[in-house]
Amino acid sequence: MNKTTAQPALRSWIPHYIVWSSLQxxxxxxxxxxDPDLVGFVSSGSIDVTIWRPKKAVRAMSALIHGQDWLLGQLAIAAWDPRRLKPLATGTSREKSVKVYFHGAFSLGRSDTLLVLAGRNAPVQSYEWISQSLKTAADSLYAAHLTEMADFEDRVSREKLERERLYExxxxxxxxxxxxxxxxxPSVQAKLLLPFLPKATxxxxxxxxxxxxxxRQSITAIEASGWLPSRDGAYIGIRHILVGAKKSCVLTWEPYSGPPSYSEVRWAVQRRLPQALRKPRLAHIGRPKLESDVNLSDQPAGTVSGLDSGGQEWLDSLDDVQLDDHDYRERIDASRKDRQAQGFEAIAWFQPYHSYSEDVWGIYFDARKLxxxxxxxxxxxRSHRIHASPTHAARLAFGLTYAHELFHAxxxxxxxxxxxxxxxxxxxxxxxxxxxxxxxxxxxxxEALANWTSWDWFQSAPVQALFARSMANLDGLRKVVESSLDLSPPGYREWRVGHQSFTWRNFTTQLTTGQAKASASALALPLESTLWGPLPYDFLASDIPLRFVGSGVIADRLQSQPATFNVPTRRELERALKFFRHILDVSGGKGGHQKWTGPDQRAFILPTRDPVSVGVFKTFLQHLGIDKATYVREVRPNL
Structure with missing residues (x-):
């Protein structure tokens, strides 16, 4: 496996990266x-292919019986190819068929042509390109087809009996x-699966x-495919796989057709307006300095996916969390003192890409202070005599802080x-x-509007409904949240101005003019939509890296859930490779890469940059034959 980077494709400002793998x-x-057989192949996961004899007649027989552009015809030819299926089809007269297993399918964009991956062995891992929606669709279509076939055969049988009586x-x-x-x-055609297939060239x-x-050839192929580029510049490549009798490279991705993604907006600024960036951009973690800081780590422990602030997944991930109450009173007093001086930046902070390099920009949480x-x-x-659990407090702490920092983003x-x-x-x-x-x-x-955004998160219907299910005194809880937002420095504690629309107009005027205060006679510009309502670009919370510094109960819980865990650090991946008995080949890496060789002699190329990309992590999981849930729940605790 290898990862390559180059200039962006012609239709995207985002530098692409391709994570290559070789599928043995x-x-x-x-x-x-x-094709009438692919739906059943996808649904059942395997198919029995007749071995036609003699070998020299197989192409003619396949074309006559199946059609050479149909699945069974192609597989019948493959049964005699030693590079594909022949090791199972030994050529003895006793073998009538060979079992072939489904490993994936792609839409090639040429009318309704599909590319199907198959192998002589059953899959031992899940592939990135096989979605649950594809399997569900295939199962549904195939079940309906079997019902139609049963009805057809029953009808044919009854008609035959009627004819026999007539002939008597x-x-x-x-x-x-x-x-x-x-x-x-009746038949069920392969093209019915096209809406559920990943795109490829x-x-x-x-x-x-x-x-x-x-x-370079990959970019040319992407451009010539007719598919739009991916949203984030990520592509998965399968290198030198047999397609028919020739070796080819396959690239797959999810084309993006929406408004410009924020990722592309960011890269367009960096490439088109380099003068808009700090020179040089900072390459460290810019933690705010607090009086209570004592020997705190500046090493990120890992990242979680950018979260929908009102989403259910991260809220559920904090169920039954138990906070460490060691030095309870001392820690509470220090937290209040820090927040009164620094606001939410005592707990988390945002590092803008205009000032920080691509490797370190994003939202950071101090795990212990959270x-x-x-x-x-x-x-x-509890001082307000409200019955509450640590779960309630953990959800509030993370949700309020994250909403504040996401506003800065x-x-x-x-x-x-x-x-x-x-x-x-x-x-x-x-x-x-x-x-x-x-x-x-x-x-x-x-800062006032960032705090207002925290309040707005707390007041949102999903969050209110969640707390209402387990707490009787929501009014008391609102007072606690208000008091927490008030315990802030000037600016932060003026958060209530967020309910006034002209505040947002004044703020967006500040953004666009670069003036802190307008003249008394000047009207604020009507630019609230810059931050409010539907945006002209696609902004997702997952576009913003979210990292934890140090260790803490809430951070560890979020990083232990497959739904919220994103990528590990490079050092953690190195420990994971050692856990799976891979050995670092000091002479095998090139440039910013390390070569790790496993016990089966397959190599994994690990970039030395930190953090690793989502694409590299996905390929790492595929290399090991595990999914993210297995890694988070079974591998990570043992590292």
Whole structure:
């Protein structure tokens, strides 16, 4: 496996990256959308292929009986190919068929042609390109087809009995047997699966092709495929797999057809407006300095996926969490003191990509201080005589803080969009002339509105419904949250101005003009939609890296759930490779990569940059034949 990077494809500003893998003992065949057997192949996972003899007649027999562009015809030919199925079809007269297993299928975009991956052995791992929706659709279609076939066969049988009775009475009618149109058995066509298949393209490339040349050919193939680029620049490549009798490379991805993704907006700013970025951008973790900091780690322990702040998955992941109450009172007092001085930045902070490098930008949580905040909230809740558990406090602590920091990310996104429209730098100007100029004053609107966003998260219907199911005194809980937001420095504690629409108009005017205060006669610009309502670009929370620094109960719980865990650190992947008995080949890596060789002599190429990408982690899981849930629940605790 290997990872390559190069300039972005012509239709996207995002630098693409391709994670290549070699699938041993697999081959591919192209089949027509009218194929009647693929749906059953996908549903059952295997199919028995007749071995036609003699070998020299197999192509003619396959074309005559199945059709050469149909699945069974292609597999019948493969049964005699030593590189594909022949090791199971030994050629003895006793063997009548060979079992072939399904490993994946792709839409090639040429009318209704499909590319099918098959092998002589059953899959031992789940593949990124086989979705649950594909399996569900195939099962449903195949079940309906079997019902139709049963009805057809029953009807044919009854009609045959009726004809036989008729012939007994009138034998002279037998001479008309077989005349007239014959009803064809029902079939289920492969093209019905097209909406559920991943998109792919393929091209021929010699195995000796250098990585740089392979990358260029890949981009050419992506551009020529007719499919739109991926949303995040990620592509999965299958290198040098047999398609028919020739070796080809296959690229698969999910084309994106929506409004510009925020990932592309960010990269467009970086490539089109490099003057909008700090020079040089910082490459460290810019933790705010607090009085209570004592020997705190600045090493990220791992990342979780960017979360929907009102989503159920992360809320559920904190069920039955138990907070460590060691030094309870001391930690609560320190947390309140830090928040009064620094606001939510005492717990988490956002590092904008305009000022921080691609490797370190994003949202950071101090894992221990997040636990301390939860303990403080639990103490406040119970002091109001409200029955609550650590789970309630943990959900509040993370949800309030994350909503605050995600607002800062949305502000940078809005300024990025403004920069592209104006083709002029805006973010650094705003930070210097507005944000820093108004720091710790009541006019510090970004922090006020970030706190308002935290309140808005708490007041949202899903969150209120969640707490209402297990708490009787929601009014008391609201007072606790209000008091927590009030325990903040100037600017933060003016959060209630967020309910006034003109506050948002004033703030977006600050963003676009770079002026902290307008003249008394000037009207604020009607640009609230820069942050409100439907955006002209696609902003997802998952676009923002979310990392934890240090260790804590809440952070560890979020990182222990497959639904919220994103990627491990590079050092953790190194420990995982050692856990699976891989050995580092000090002479095998090139550039910024390490070569790890497993006991089966298959190699895994690990980039040395930290954190690793989502694509590299997915390929790592595929290399080991495990899924993310297995890694999080069974492997990670043993590292």
């Amino acid at each position: 003992d697999l081959f591919a065949v192209e089949v027509s959308g009218g 009475k009138s034998p002279e009618l037998m001479r008309f047997e077989g005349l007239g149109p014959q009803e064809q058995p 393929m091209f021929s490339a010699p195995s000796t092709l250098r990585p740089e040349a392979l990358d 636990d301390d905040f939860a303990l403080s909230l639990l103490d406040d809740i 949305r502000v940078e996104a809005a300024l990025s969009w403004v920069e592209l429209n104006a083709l002029q730098p805006r973010h650094l100007r705003y930070k210097q002339r507005v944000y820093d100029a108004l720091r710790e004053t009541p006019e510090w609107l970004e």
